[in-house]
Amino acid sequence: MPCLDISTNVKLDGINNIDSVFSELTKVVAAILGKPETFVMVLIKGSVALTFGGNKEPAAFAEIVSMGGIDSQVKRKLISSIGTTLQDKLSISPTRFILKVHDTTMFRNKSKL
Incomplete structure (x- = not known):
């Protein structure tokens, strides 16, 4: 179950249709990771x-955070697509956005060593 957690200094109460931001981010994450939208969690903390x-x-x-499906190509797609969505919906430049990626299968596999 992928979870995208975003913290921003943008005031979300000034955004006309915040639901469209959640919807777009959910679709982006699901499509890139190949997971159903019903399994994607998105949190956005504003201000x-x-x-x-x-x-x-x-x-x-x-x-x-996601269990599997994350390689360097997927990371690049996530950074690009989430960055574009944040720019389009919240006016955050992609050059002012950082994404930290965690693949939980890496941690599980290391524990078996």
Whole structure:
């Protein structure tokens, strides 16, 4: 079950259709990871005290956790697609967005060693 957790300094109460942000991010994650949308969880925390590059212009930090299906090509697609969605929906430049990726199967496999 993939989980995308986003923290941003953007005020979400000023976003007209926040449901469309959740919907778009859910679709993006599901499509790239090859998982059903019904298994994708998306959390967005707005108005977070966050600076990037020493200023408070719109920025976001996100983490995605998934069991399997994440390689370097998938990481690039996730970064690009989530970044584009954040730019289109929340006016966050892709250059002011960081994504941390966790594949939980890596941790499970290491524990068997």
